[in-house]
Amino acid sequence: MREVRGQEAIFGFSGTKARVLAAAVLMAAIAAALVSIPERSPEWAYSQELVRKLFLFPILLCASWFGVRGAAISTAVATVSCLGLLGSPWPEALQAQMERIGEVAVFWLVGALSSRFFEQQRKFLRDIETANDNTLLALASSLDVREHNTGVHSQRVAGYMLRLAKELGIRDKEKLDIAWRGALLHDVGKIGIPDDVLLKPGPLTGEEWRVMRLHPMVGAGILRKIDFLREPAEIVHSHHERYDGSGYPRGLAAEDIPLGARMFAVIDVYDALTTDRSYHTACSHVEASTSLREGAGNLFDPAVVTAFARVPFGELREIARSNDTSLLLGPEAAPALRETAVASPFH
Secondary structure, eight states: OOOOOOOOOBTTBOHHHHHHHHHHHHHHHHHHHHHHSOTTSTTHHHHHHHHHHTTHHHHHHHHHHHHHHHHHHHHHHHHHHHTTTTSOOOOSSHHHHHHHHHHHHHHHHHHHHHHHHHHHHHHHHHHHHHHHHHHHHHHHHHHHHHHHSSSOHHHHHHHHHHHHHHHTTOOOHHHHHHHHHHHHTTTGGGGGSOHHHHTOSSOOOHHHHHHHTTHHHHHHHHHTTSGGGHHHHHHHHHTTOOTTSOOSSSOOOGGGSOHHHHHHHHHHHHHHHHSOBTTBOOOOHHHHHHHHHHHBTTTBOHHHHHHHHTSOHHHHHHHHHHTTOOOOOOSSOOOOHHHHGGGOTTO
16 A cells, blocks of 8 residues: 555645535636626627536536535536626526526536436446455455465454554545455465465474465565556555564565555554464453554554554454454453553554
């Protein structure tokens, strides 16, 4: 996942606010042009007719950006302007009045048709996206069954990843999708690891570790062949990098590690500690949180560890429960993670 950057700004605003502002400025400019054309000019009537047609552009933009509601609001504003309520004179001749009403009718027709078209297009894209994600879920589950005898590991860490991304202030849907898909497919490269290495019950030899450490590159290579998975591939490629540069496969450190991979490093270790593995039994949430804080600055990005510490334990437990996994707070009554985060030097 690439570094979180602000969306392209318009007058200091971004996202939905920027689009609303852009549409409002555009419509205000058209309305101002209507009333500023000198009435005594011989061509003033024809000029105003041309300017009024410019309202079609913001209507189409609003239909594209905001759907039916955006098309209706923008068309209503254009109607008010064209009916002479914002300074544009209402014609006296009956024929001119009928032409003006015809212009307004065209606005409403264009608004209705364009909003319907864009809504259908969005639904079509959502259906494709859902089908793609269902395919990814099936793939991740099959890989989990191969290694963990369960199909929920990847879905569980993807859920944690999504919650951590939101805690870090990521709200853009595309960036959240990248984070979720990168976490879900983090071990897809293990499809190329032989069973005698991947499923070996005892310690791996040096050569076996060399083979095992190929899986981030193998996984990234697979995903980069698919357009919508190229950015999640960066998480897959770097998810075993460590903040101090001691990780693999490229030995990246600190900010050189993609943010998504720095996030997943925390998630991956947390999940490994809090679930039963062949080499240890699950520890509690508090114990895992302590381990994360101890690794901050060496294994993990301190800012990411601090953000994860702010996620309420109840939400993490719900993510685990929805993936058929129990998550224990601690052996005794222990403070919630939000409370333990106060004592963190990075909070």
